[in-house]
Amino acid sequence: MDTAPGTTPGTTPGTAHATALAAFVRGASPDAKIRARLREAVPEEFFTYPGGLTARERQALTYARLRSAGLAAPPAADLLADPPALCALLDRAAIADPALFHVMLLHYTLALGPIIRFGSDSADSAGGGGAGGAREALESMRSAGTLLMTEVGRSNSHLSPRTTARHDPATGEFVLTTPDTEAAKFPTNTAHPGVAKTAAVYATLVHGGRERGVFVFAVPLRRPDGTVPPGVRIVPAPETTGLQIDYAAVLLDGVRVPHAAWLRDGARIDPDGTFHDPAGDPAARLTRSMGVAPPVWRSVISASAAITRAAAGMLAAHSSGRTTLGRLAPRRPLTDYRNQQEAVLGALAAGYALTAVAAHVTAPRPGGPGGPGPAGEGPETAWAPWSAVDRDLALLKAAATAQAQETVSACRVHSGAPGFAADERLNAYRGLTHAYQNAGGDNELILYDTARAMAALDRYTPPAPAAAPPGEEGLDAPRTPLLLLREAERRMRDRLQHQVETALAGGGDAFTAWNANLALAARTATACADRIVLEICAAAAAAGPEPLARVLHLHALNLVERRAADLLDEGAAAPGLLEDVRAARRRACDALAPAAADLAAAFELPAPVTAPTAFLTGP
Numbered sequence: 001m002d003t004a005p006g007t008t009p010g011t012t013p014g015t016a017h018a019t020a021l022a023a024f025v026r027g028a029s030p031d032a033k034i035r036a037r038l039r040e041a042v043p044e045e046f047f048t049y050p051g052g053l054t055a056r057e058r059q060a061l062t063y064a065r066l067r068s069a070g071l072a073a074p075p076a077a078d079l080l081a082d083p084p085a086l087c088a089l090l091d092r093a094a095i096a097d098p099a100l101f102h103v104m105l106l107h108y109t110l111a112l113g114p115i116i117r118f119g120s121d122s123a124d125s126a127g128g129g130g131a132g133g134a135r136e137a138l139e140s141m142r143s144a145g146t147l148l149m150t151e152v153g154r155s156n157s158h159l160s161p162r163t164t165a166r167h168d169p170a171t172g173e174f175v176l177t178t179p180d181t182e183a184a185k186f187p188t189n190t191a192h193p194g195v196a197k198t199a200a201v202y203a204t205l206v207h208g209g210r211e212r213g214v215f216v217f218a219v220p221l222r223r224p225d226g227t228v229p230p231g232v233r234i235v236p237a238p239e240t241t242g243l244q245i246d247y248a249a250v251l252l253d254g255v256r257v258p259h260a261a262w263l264r265d266g267a268r269i270d271p272d273g274t275f276h277d278p279a280g281d282p283a284a285r286l287t288r289s290m291g292v293a294p295p296v297w298r299s300v301i302s303a304s305a306a307i308t309r310a311a312a313g314m315l316a317a318h319s320s321g322r323t324t325l326g327r328l329a330p331r332r333p334l335t336d337y338r339n340q341q342e343a344v345l346g347a348l349a350a351g352y353a354l355t356a357v358a359a360h361v362t363a364p365r366p367g368g369p370g371g372p373g374p375a376g377e378g379p380e381t382a383w384a385p386w387s388a389v390d391r392d393l394a395l396l397k398a399a400a401t402a403q404a405q406e407t408v409s410a411c412r413v414h415s416g417a418p419g420f421a422a423d424e425r426l427n428a429y430r431g432l433t434h435a436y437q438n439a440g441g442d443n444e445l446i447l448y449d450t451a452r453a454m455a456a457l458d459r460y461t462p463p464a465p466a467a468a469p470p471g472e473e474g475l476d477a478p479r480t481p482l483l484l485l486r487e488a489e490r491r492m493r494d495r496l497q498h499q500v501e502t503a504l505a506g507g508g509d510a511f512t513a514w515n516a517n518l519a520l521a522a523r524t525a526t527a528c529a530d531r532i533v534l535e536i537c538a539a540a541a542a543a544g545p546e547p548l549a550r551v552l553h554l555h556a557l558n559l560v561e562r563r564a565a566d567l568l569d570e571g572a573a574a575p576g577l578l579e580d581v582r583a584a585r586r587r588a589c590d591a592l593a594p595a596a597a598d599l600a601a602a603f604e605l606p607a608p609v610t611a612p613t614a615f616l617t618g619p
Helices: 016-026 032-041 053-071 076-080 083-096 099-117 131-139 282-319 336-360 385-414 416-422 425-438 443-455 480-503 510-515 518-543 546-562 563-568 577-601
Strands: 144-148 162-168 174-177 187-191 197-207 208-223 232-236 249-258
Touching: 016 131, 016 336, 016 546, 016 577, 032 053, 032 083, 053 099, 053 144, 076 083, 076 099, 076 131, 083 099, 083 336, 099 131, 099 144, 099 187, 099 208, 099 282, 099 425, 131 174, 131 197, 131 232, 144 187, 144 208, 174 208, 187 197, 187 480, 208 232, 208 249, 208 282, 282 336, 282 385, 282 416, 282 425, 282 577, 336 385, 336 518, 336 546, 385 416, 385 425, 385 443, 385 518, 416 425, 443 480, 443 518, 480 510, 480 518, 480 546, 480 563, 510 518, 518 546, 546 563, 546 577, 563 577
Parallel strands: 144 197, 162 197
Antiparallel strands: 162 174, 174 249, 187 249, 197 208, 232 249
């Protein structure tokens, strides 16, 4: 792979095209002054760990870095109100260290986020042991934030947590209880004995003999001296290398918290015991309480783009200038081989596509720059609450993490032994992408609820039938992949609706009807996600520099190949599709190869990322 004068993969762009591409990658990120501050918050020393650390020592260093970053970055409330700035900070943390990203995401979006959003009344914001005290501890970085939501013993536990909160009228306090070990909150990042922790606890409020819905409570879980409040039991989980944080299960046995710890979001209990909730009913309350998810999804999508760019940059750096000793053509550059060339350019293309998606989801939305979008206006859900909060944002989270996982894994394989053994970075990125298939909303459940809404036409409009066969213009035409995916989506949705309705008409219940069609449901929702991604890419290509359109077209071709089975099965594409798409990809790669160095340089990756064998030149 040729390198443009004055650049190498991972360095500052040195050509006009690279400069324009770098501007696209930076997008709506903060101005230069804020970017510099964010770089200082996550300096290059955070990109590695000293050798010889135990698991607890490594975790302690991660939390020390979290505290340092939080003190150096802009105030938390400002970051939460400015999605591009928060995402820029979290992106850099993800590239540096996925464990740091994870605890930082939890701290800002899932511990502080609910306090700022749901506990902003003046009475709730006062200091002391309530929400105000928790907010001050988190904003000052005296305590690290954590989340207690999922319960270990039952699937879909978000829908109906068995952990309860009961109001004590004598004291005004709330009493939080997990009834048994199956209701234990897990996973949580609470095991380290030397790190103060403050939790956002999701519990079912039981009052007047009735379940009133799921609310959030701000609860100190561990004091700075390592002790825990009465009734709190923290059970460390076995160590893991996937995403290295201090996992533990948490049980609450009659834990008392002050009234101000209730992040009540406008609800109240009158002195006579009457309960009022502006949400109206427990189902709506659940959706409102889960309304903190959009900042999480934006951050995860953006971080998925960031680590995809980093992985692609690492593969490009590994491949650039590397010769081979294969007997077909000794001393031939590695990227002359189609498999490696397509892997490098395909990874770069995925990085640009996810960057376009990240820019789309961090753009201003209803409710202001930090607003949640159409929270509570999504379709009805059966498996999880996420789509009811924001269907498309949840769906794009699922798509972004799946794409990042696929690309990072391919980059690791195509980097050979150095990608596995010389640097932990690609393995760590892969661990992060695997974790977020489930974390932040389970991808499969998001797909099922999306498909259910599609079948019912619940706030969903299928793509219109194509005026002509979608592949008529050939795969070199920029719009052909999108037309193919639209047609497949429409046909799959129609088939899913027909099969579910037929099962119901035959006397089957809803479970039986859907259980027989879960595989089709997942593929149908994935088709919808692919179509949305390509629509976002098409808009970015129209507004961006010329090489951007070509690299995004390559990504579209790769999506067509990945979905070829569905395209052919649904009759959306003609036989011979795979050979046609592979030929089109060869032509696209031939056109892109001269720009490969510009494409990689525009990612502006920190130096430690693209040097997997740097240990050879160390002291």
